[in-house]
Amino acid sequence: MFNFSRENTGTIAKWWRNVDRQILFSFILLFLLGLFFSFSSTSSIVSEKLNKETYFFFIKHFVFVLASLFLLIFISIQRKDKIIKLLIPLFVVSILFLFLVPLIGVEVKGSKRWIDLIVLPRFQPIEFVKPLFIIFVAKVIILDEKMNIYNRYLISFFSLFLIVALLINQPDLGQSFLLIASWIAMVFASGFNMIILIILGVVSLSIFFILIYFFPLKFGYIFFRIQTFFNPKAGDNFQSQKALDAIKQGGLTGQGMGEGILKDRVPEAHTDYIVAVISEEFGALFVLFIVIVFLFISYRVLNKVFTEEDEFLKLTLIGLISLLIIQTFIHIGVNTRLLPTTGMTLPFLSYGGSSLTGSAIVAGVILNFTRKDSSRYLTNE
Amino acid sequence: MKKKQKKFIKKKSFFFKDYPDPEINFDNIQHKSVKVSLNRTTFLFFIFFSLIFIFSIKIIYLSFFTEKNVFSKKSNYDFVKKRADIIDRNGIILARSIDVYSAGVRSKLVQDKKKLLINLKLIFPELDANKIREKLNSNNFFYIKKRLTEDEKTKLWLIGNKAIVFEKKQFRIYPQQNLLSHILGQIDDNNNGISGLEKFFDSDLKNKKMIESPLQLSLDSNLQFLIREELINAKKDFNQIGSAAFLMDINSGQVLSSISLPDYDLNKRILIDKDIYTNKITKGVYELGSVFKTFTLAAGLENKKIKSSTIFKNLESKIYCAGRKISEHDDLPKDLSAEQILIRSSNIGAVRIAQKVGIQKYKDFLNSLELFQKINFDLEEIGTPLPFRWGKCKLATASFGHGITTTPLQLAKAYAILSNGGYRIEPTILKGNSLELKKQIISSETSRTINSALRKVVANKEGTANFANIKGYEVGGKTGTALKSVNGIYTDKKLNTFISVFPTSKPKYILLVMLDEPKPAPQYVYEFPNGYKHKGEMRNTSGWNAVVVAGKIIEKIGPILAINSLQASK
Numbered sequence: 041m042f043n044f045s046r047e048n049t050g051t052i053a054k055w056w057r058n059v060d061r062q063i064l065f066s067f068i069l070l071f072l073l074g075l076f077f078s079f080s081s082t083s084s085i086v087s088e089k090l091n092k093e094t095y096f097f098f099i100k101h102f103v104f105v106l107a108s109l110f111l112l113i114f115i116s117i118q119r120k121d122k123i124i125k126l127l128i129p130l131f132v133v134s135i136l137f138l139f140l141v142p143l144i145g146v147e148v149k150g151s152k153r154w155i156d157l158i159v160l161p162r163f164q165p166i167e168f169v170k171p172l173f174i175i176f177v178a179k180v181i182i183l184d185e186k187m188n189i190y191n192r193y194l195i196s197f198f199s200l201f202l203i204v205a206l207l208i209n210q211p212d213l214g215q216s217f218l219l220i221a222s223w224i225a226m227v228f229a230s231g232f233n234m235i236i237l238i239i240l241g242v243v244s245l246s247i248f249f250i251l252i253y254f255f256p257l258k259f260g261y262i263f264f265r266i267q268t269f270f271n272p273k274a275g276d277n278f279q280s281q282k283a284l285d286a287i288k289q290g291g292l293t294g295q296g297m298g299e300g301i302l303k304d305r306v307p308e309a310h311t312d313y314i315v316a317v318i319s320e321e322f323g324a325l326f327v328l329f330i331v332i333v334f335l336f337i338s339y340r341v342l343n344k345v346f347t348e349e350d351e352f353l354k355l356t357l358i359g360l361i362s363l364l365i366i367q368t369f370i371h372i373g374v375n376t377r378l379l380p381t382t383g384m385t386l387p388f389l390s391y392g393g394s395s396l397t398g399s400a401i402v403a404g405v406i407l408n409f410t411r412k413d414s415s416r417y418l419t420n421e
Numbered sequence: 422m423k424k425k426q427k428k429f430i431k432k433k434s435f436f437f438k439d440y441p442d443p444e445i446n447f448d449n450i451q452h453k454s455v456k457v458s459l460n461r462t463t464f465l466f467f468i469f470f471s472l473i474f475i476f477s478i479k480i481i482y483l484s485f486f487t488e489k490n491v492f493s494k495k496s497n498y499d500f501v502k503k504r505a506d507i508i509d510r511n512g513i514i515l516a517r518s519i520d521v522y523s524a525g526v527r528s529k530l531v532q533d534k535k536k537l538l539i540n541l542k543l544i545f546p547e548l549d550a551n552k553i554r555e556k557l558n559s560n561n562f563f564y565i566k567k568r569l570t571e572d573e574k575t576k577l578w579l580i581g582n583k584a585i586v587f588e589k590k591q592f593r594i595y596p597q598q599n600l601l602s603h604i605l606g607q608i609d610d611n612n613n614g615i616s617g618l619e620k621f622f623d624s625d626l627k628n629k630k631m632i633e634s635p636l637q638l639s640l641d642s643n644l645q646f647l648i649r650e651e652l653i654n655a656k657k658d659f660n661q662i663g664s665a666a667f668l669m670d671i672n673s674g675q676v677l678s679s680i681s682l683p684d685y686d687l688n689k690r691i692l693i694d695k696d697i698y699t700n701k702i703t704k705g706v707y708e709l710g711s712v713f714k715t716f717t718l719a720a721g722l723e724n725k726k727i728k729s730s731t732i733f734k735n736l737e738s739k740i741y742c743a744g745r746k747i748s749e750h751d752d753l754p755k756d757l758s759a760e761q762i763l764i765r766s767s768n769i770g771a772v773r774i775a776q777k778v779g780i781q782k783y784k785d786f787l788n789s790l791e792l793f794q795k796i797n798f799d800l801e802e803i804g805t806p807l808p809f810r811w812g813k814c815k816l817a818t819a820s821f822g823h824g825i826t827t828t829p830l831q832l833a834k835a836y837a838i839l840s841n842g843g844y845r846i847e848p849t850i851l852k853g854n855s856l857e858l859k860k861q862i863i864s865s866e867t868s869r870t871i872n873s874a875l876r877k878v879v880a881n882k883e884g885t886a887n888f889a890n891i892k893g894y895e896v897g898g899k900t901g902t903a904l905k906s907v908n909g910i911y912t913d914k915k916l917n918t919f920i921s922v923f924p925t926s927k928p929k930y931i932l933l934v935m936l937d938e939p940k941p942a943p944q945y946v947y948e949f950p951n952g953y954k955h956k957g958e959m960r961n962t963s964g965w966n967a968v969v970v971a972g973k974i975i976e977k978i979g980p981i982l983a984i985n986s987l988q989a990s991k
Contacts (some may be wrong), residue, residue, distance in 0.1 A: 147532065181455050191457065195761070225465055231458040242635065261723060287483045307579050315480075324484035331477050342466060354457040358465075365469045372476045376483065 051055035052280060055117045060344070067112065068339045069211040073330065073398075075105050077318055078310060078391045080298045097310070097391060098333045104393045108400035114405025116411070124407065127179060131172040135199075138206050145210075153210050154394075166215050167398030169203060174222060174359035175304045181230050182352040193227065208224035215372075220368055225362040230355055266380055278291035280377040282306050283316035286323065287376065294323030310391040312383045315375040327372075330389070334368050337361070337406075353409045360406050474983040477573055502593050503612050505626045506635035507605065509642045510677075510852050514635075516605055516619070516687075521575050521592040528557050530584035536903045537582055541565060544576045558661070560722050568592065572762045595687040600645055602684040603700040604638075604850065606801065607693075612702075616693075618850070621800040635712075639675035639852045644668060647681050651974045655936065656682075658945045659966045663937035665701035666974065667829060671922065671931050674846035679703075701935060704802040706826045712836075713822030715773045715871060718763050720786040729760040729870050736769045742814040746820075747772065750902070752961065760874045765882050766796045766900065767927055768821045769946070775820030785813050789862050790835035793829045799850040804828045822901060829918070831935045836920050839930040840875070840897075843868045872897060876925040885956050885964040886919060889972040890950045894979050895924035898971070900963035914938045917963035920970045922963030923979075930982060934971040942966065 055416045078101040094343060115123075122266040137155060145152040146162060156162045177196040184192055205215040227237065253262050286302035300320035305308040309317050319327045343360045345354050364387055373379030385395040387402065427600070445455040507516040529536050536555050539548055545566060553770050556563040568574065577585055593608050595601075606617015612627065614620035622636060652664045663668055668678040681701040699705050721727040734756045741750040762770030775783050787793065806827045809815060818824040834848050843863030875897030878884040885900045898921030905914045917936045922928045939961050947955040947969070958965055 049779060125670050141563075153897060200577070229457055229462045230455050230467055232463065242848050284483065291484045292481070305575065319480060319484065324480045326684070328477055331473060335473065338466065338469075344463070345457075345462060351455060351457050355455075356461075358457065358462055364464075365473065369476065370468070370473055372473070372480070375474060376479045378479055 054413075055113075055411075058413045059116060059407055060340060060410045063337055063410060064116075064407055065341050065387065066340075067407070068109065070330070070333060070353040071105050071109060071224050074314075074389035074391075074396075075101055077314060079387060080300075080303075080317075080321060086308070100393070101391055101396075104396045107166075108396045111397060111400040112407065113406040115401060116407035118408060120408065124179060124183075125407070127146055127175055130171075130336055134165055134168045134172050135203065138169055138203065141206065142209055152213055156264050160227065161393060163397075164340055164392075164394035166203075166207065166212065167394040168401065170219065170222075170363060170398060173199065173203060173361065174217065174226070174265060175405065176365055177223060177226055178352055178355040178359055181219060181226070193232065194224065196227075212383075213380075214370055214384040217382075218363065218370060218384070221366045221383045222359055222362045225366075226355060226359045229358045278311065279306050280374070283375050284377055285312050286316045286320040287311075290323050291322035292323050292325050294319070294321050294326065297321055297407050308383065311395070312371075312384050312390070314386050314390045315372050318389075319375075331368070331372070334364065341406060341410060356408065357409050360402050364402060388416075427669050434510050435499070442712050444484070444662065451539070451837065473936045477693075482576050487740065490584060499674045503627070504593065504608070505628075507618065507626075508635045508637050509640050509645075510638060512637075513642050513645070514642075515601055515642065516593060516945060517590050518593050518597050518919065520570045520589055521625075522581045522587045523836055524565045524577050525562055525567055525573070525586050525588065526557070526562060526567055527584050527586060528793075531557060531582070531583075537580075537584065540582070544580075554854055556660070568648055569983055575836060580695055597642055598686045598688060599684045600642060600649060601682045601800075603702075604640065604679055604800065605687060607687060607690065614801075616801055618800060621913050627885055637852045638850055639670075639677065640679070640850065641677050644981060645678045645680060647977045647981075648678050648974050649682070651970060651977065652680060652682050652934075653713050654971045654973075655966070658942050658969075659934040659936060659944075659961070661939040661966075662865050663697055663701060663707070663934075664970075665829060665935040665937075667833050667838060667931075667933040668978070669833055669931050670847070671841045674834070674837065674848045676850050677853065677930075678850055681705075681892060686835075691910065700802045701829065702933075703798060703800050703828060704804045706804040706806055706828055706905045707935075708823055708826050708906070709829070709832055709916070710822040710898050711766045711768075711900035712901035712918050712920050713819065713825065714763055714766060714838065715775050715875065715899050716787060716790065716792075716822045717771045717778075717783075718759060718874065719863065719867055719871050720783050721759060722779045722788060722870055723863055724776045724778050724782050727759045727774060728876060729758065731759045732772055733757055733759065733762065733773050735848050736767065736773065738769070740769060740772065740817075743816050744848035747817060760870075760877065761883075763874045763899070764877050766885050769818040780811055780813070782809070783816060784866075786956075789820075790838060793825075794833055796848075798826065798830060798848060806831070807853045822903065828931055829935055832918075832920060833931050836922060836933075837931050838863060839868060839871050840922045840931065841868070872922065872925045872928060875899060875922055879921070885962075886921075886968045886971075888947065888969045889919065889975065891919055891972055891975045891979065892950075893974055895926055896972075896975055897922050897925035897928075898968075900968060902962040902964075915961060915963075916959075917967040919963055919967035921971050921975070923975065934967045934969065934974065936963075936967050939966040945969075 075098075079095075079098050103125050140155050143151055144155060146153060146156045146216050147156045151165050153166065154162050154196050155165060176199065179197075184195075187195075200219060203219060206215045207213075207219070224237075224241075282302055282305050286300065290300070298321065300317055302313065303317050306313055315327055315330075318330070338361045341357050345357050345368045348354050348357070365386060367387050370379060370382070371390075374382055374384060385392055387399040389393070390396075442979055459976050490608050502518055504518045506514055506518075508514055526537075534554070537552060541548060541553065542550055548565070550719075553565070554975075555738075565577075569577070569587075574587065590830040591612070591946060598960070599690065604617055605614055606621075608619050609615050614623035614626070618636070619626065620640075626629065626636060631818070648666045652666055653702075655661065655664060663682055665681045666678065667676070668682075669676050679702050681699070683697055685691060686699060718727075719727075721731075722729065736753070736755055736757060738753075739746055747766055750766070757765065759774060761767075764776065773810065775778055778786070793806045793808075795803055809825065815824060830848060834846065837848075838844065839845055842865045843861050845860040876898070877892045877896060877897075879886045879896050879898055887897050889896050889898060898919055900982055901918035901920070903916045904911045905916050906912065915938060917939055920931065920933045922931050941959045941961040942965070943957045943959060945958070946954070947958060947965070949955065
C-alpha cells in the first residue's frame with residue numbers, strides 16, 4: 041500500500057522514515073488503552089444515569105480517539121516553520137476562548153471550565169492553551185533574540201500569569217499548578233539565574249498567601265482543600281477515600297474487568313479517577329505498566345533533547361514532556377491521596393474530548409520535534 | 422555570527438550549521454541567546470522521575486493491603502459512637518447508633534431550578550414537585566429528606582449540585598422495630614435516654630470507656646418474637662384491647678421475654694402518651710384476682726395452719742363482709758380440700774384459709790414476697806402498688822386477689838420464689854446479672870406442695886386451666902380473672918391472667934399471660950386435651966382465653982427452651 045523506501049519522497053513516506061516510531065507507538069498504545077478502559081468504566085454509568093444506550097460514552101470516546109490519532113499524525117507531519125508561524129495566532133485564539141469562559145462558559149458541577157459554542161461540541165479551552173503555551177514560552181525565550189533577555193522571560197511570565205488568573209477564577213487549581221510547574225521547569229532548564237528564580241518564587245508565594253488572606257471568598261477553597269488534605273477528618277474526603285479503597289480492593293492484579301465499583305460510586309471516575317478505576321479492575325501492576333510507558337516516552341524524548349542542537353526544539357520538548365509528566369504525577373497523586381483533591385485528567389487515557397485532543401496536540405508536537413529531520417526546517421531549507 | 426544564524430527561517434540564504442559557540446557574544450550580555458542547560462534538565466527530570474517513582478510505590482504499597490469487600494465493610498474511620506449498642510442474649514443487635522444524613526437545599530445556590538427538580542423527582546418519585554418549587558422560591562433552606570439511606574445519599578451526591586447539602590447526625594436505630602419497644606425505650610435528639618432501658622442505663626450507655634462493649638440483655642429476641650406473634654393472633658379470637666406476656670428463668674430471675682401490646686415502632690419516634698401504651702408488665706398496677714389464691718394456700722402451708730389435704734366443710738356459696746357480697750363464680754361442691762380450693766378456684770375457700778392464717782401472719786407472708794412495695798428493676802417505668810390498710814374485709818378479699826394491687830412483674834417474681842424451692846430472686850433484664858440462689862424465704866416443702874397443686878390446676882379435669890396442659894412440659898399454673906375498676910367502681914370488663922410454671926417436677930420457667938378485656942369467643946373452637954371439641958362458649962374468664970393463649974405459647978417456645986436448657990446443663 042505504502043512505499044516507504046528511500047526513493048519515495050512523498051510526505052507520508054518521509055514522515056514514516058523520520059518519525060520516532062517508538063514514541064509514536066507508545067502514544068498509540070496509550071490512546072488504545074484509554075479506549076479500552078472507557079469501555080469498562082463508562083458503560084455502567086451511562087445506562088443508569090443518563091438513560092442512554094450502554095455504549096454511548098464508549099462510542100464518543102472511540103470517535104475522539106480516532107480524531108486525536110489523525111490530529112496527532114497531522115501535526116507531526118507538518119513542517120516546523122509552519123507550526124511556528126501558526127503558533128501566535130492559535131495561541132491568541134485559545135486564550136480568547138479562555139477569556140470567554142467566565143463570560144459565556146457552562147458551569148458543570150461547581151466549576152466553569154467549559155464553553156459551548158453552537159458550531160463546536162462543548163470543550164475546555166485550557167486543554168488547547170496548555171501545549172500552545174509551552175511552545176509559545178519556548179519561542180519567546182529562545183527565538184525572540186532581539187529582545188532583552190529579561191524582557192523575554194517577563195513576557196512568558198505575563199502570559200502565564202494571565203492564564204493562571206483565568207484558571208483560578210474558574211476555579212481550576214490543578215491546571216494552574218500544572219502550568220506554573222511546567223513554566224518553572226522550562227525556565228529552570230533554560231539556564232535562568234537560580235538566585236533570581238528563588239527570589240521570584242518567594243515573592244509569588246507570599247503574594248499567593250496574601251491573596252488567600254484578603255480574599256477568603258474567592259480563594260478560601262484552596263486553603264480548605266489543603267486543610268482537608270492534611271486532616272482527613274476535617275472535611276469531605278468522599279472521593280479520595282473511595283479511590284483509596286478502590287486501589288486497595290484491586291490489589292496487585294485487580295478484580296477483573298468490569299468488576300470495579302468505584303466508577304459507580306464516584307462522579308467523574310472515568311476522567312479524574314481513571315488510575316483508581318484501572319487499579320481496581322486491572323491491578324496496581326497494570327498502573328505501573330502505564331507509568332512505565334509514560335516514563336519510556338519521556339526517556340526517548342530526553343534522549344532526543346541531549347542529542348539535539350536546536351535550542352528551541354530542546355526547550356519545547358522539555359516543556360511538553362514536563363507537562364505530561366507533571367500531569368500524570370498530579371493525577372496519580374490525587375488518586376492515591378498524596379495530593380489534595382483536584383480534577384485532573386490522565387493524558388491519553390482519561391475520557392473527554394478536550395483532554396484527548398489536547399493530549400493529541402502535545403503528542404503531535406513531540407513527534408514532530410523528535411523527527412530525525414527535526415532541525416531541517418528551522419535552520420534552512 | 423551566532424545571532425545571525427539564529428535569526429532565522431525567513432532568511433532564505435544557504436549556510437552550513439556550525440558548532441555552536443557560547444563564548445561568542447560577549448559584547449552585549451543582555452541580548453545573549455538562551456542555551457538549554459543539560460545539567461539542569463537532567464536534574465529536573467531526575468526529580469520528576471523520583472516523584473513518579475514514589476507515587477508508584479504508594480500504589481503498590483496500597484495494593485498490598487488487599488482487603489476483601491472494603492466497600493461493604495463500613496469504613497468508620499471518622500465514626501465515633503456516642504452510645505453503646507444494645508444486644509440480646511444471643512448477640513442480636515437491638516439498638517445501635519449510626520450516622521445518618523439529611524439532605525437539604527440552599528435555594529440561593531440553585532442555578533437551574535427546573536433541572537434540580539427533575540433530578541430530585543428522579544431520585545424521590547414520591548416528592549411533591551410543586552411544594553419543592555414553592556420552597557425553592559420562598560425558603561433559603563429546606564430539607565428534601567431526613568434520614569437518607571446510603572443509596573439515596575449516593576444518588577443525591579451524584580447529582581453534583583452544590584446547592585444540595587448534607588447534614589450528618591448520629592441516629593439510634595432499632596432493627597427489631599416493635600419487638601422490644603417497651604423494654605428499650607427511646608432517646609431524644611440530644612442522645613439522652615428518655616424512657617425504658619435507654620433512660621435507666623443512660624450513663625452506662627454513654628460512658629466513653631465502655632462504649633465499644635454492648636449492653637447485653639437477658640432477653641431472647643427469638644422467644645420474644647414467637648410470644649408476640651401468639652398475642653397478636655389471640656386478638657383475632659378474643660379481641661382484647663391489650664395484652665402482655667412475661668417469661669422468666671425461675672432460678673436466676675433472668676427475664677427472657679417481656680411483651681406489652683399494643684406496642685409501637687421505636688424507629689418512627691412518635692410521641693407515646695396514651696395509657697394503652699403503658700408497659701403492662703412493669704408499670705401497670707392491677708388487681709389480678711384469683712392468682713393470689715396460690716399465695717393464700719402457701720401462707721396456710723408455710724404457717725402450718727393447713728395441709729394441702731385439709732378439708733374445709735360446708736363452704737357457703739356467698740358471704741358478706743361490710744355489706745359487700747363475696748360469691749363463687751361457679752357451682753362448687755360444699756366440701757373442698759385446701760388443694761382443691763386452689764384447683765377449682767374457690768373464693769370462699771380462699772377466704773377461709775386466710776382467716777385461718779390470720780391478718781398479721783398473712784400480711785407478713787405477702788410482704789416477704791415483696792408484692793406491695795415498688796420493685797427494683799432495670800427499667801425506668803416501674804409501677805408502685807396502691808397502698809391500703811389491712812382489715813378483716815381486706816384480708817377476705819385479698820385472699821382471692823381483690824382489692825389488692827401489684828404489678829405483673831412482682832406477681833411473676835412471687836410465683837418464681839414459691840416454685841423454685843423458696844429462694845429469693847430478683848428479676849433482671851441483664852445477662853450475667855443474676856443473683857446466686859442464696860436466701861431461702863419459703864420452705865422447700867411448701868414449694869413442692871404448691872407446685873403439685875399448680876400442676877393439678879392444669880392437669881385435673883376440674884381444674885380451671887386445662888387448655889394449657891401441653892403434653893411433655895408438665896405445665897402448672899393458676900388463672901386469675903379480675904373485674905376492672907374504673908374510678909373505684911367495678912365494671913364487667915375483665916382483666917385475665919394466667920401464670921404458669923413449667924416443668925412442675927423441677928420448675929425452670931415462669932410464663933405470665935395477661936389479656937386486657939378479652940371478649941367471649943363463641944366462634945372459637947376449644948379443643949380439650951382429651952380431644953373433645955367445644956364451640957359457642959360465652960364465658961370469657963381466664964380459663965377460656967388467657968390459658969388458651971399460654972398453651973399455644975408454651976407449645977411454640979417449649980422446644981427452644983428445652984434445647985437451651987439442655988445446652989446449658991452440658
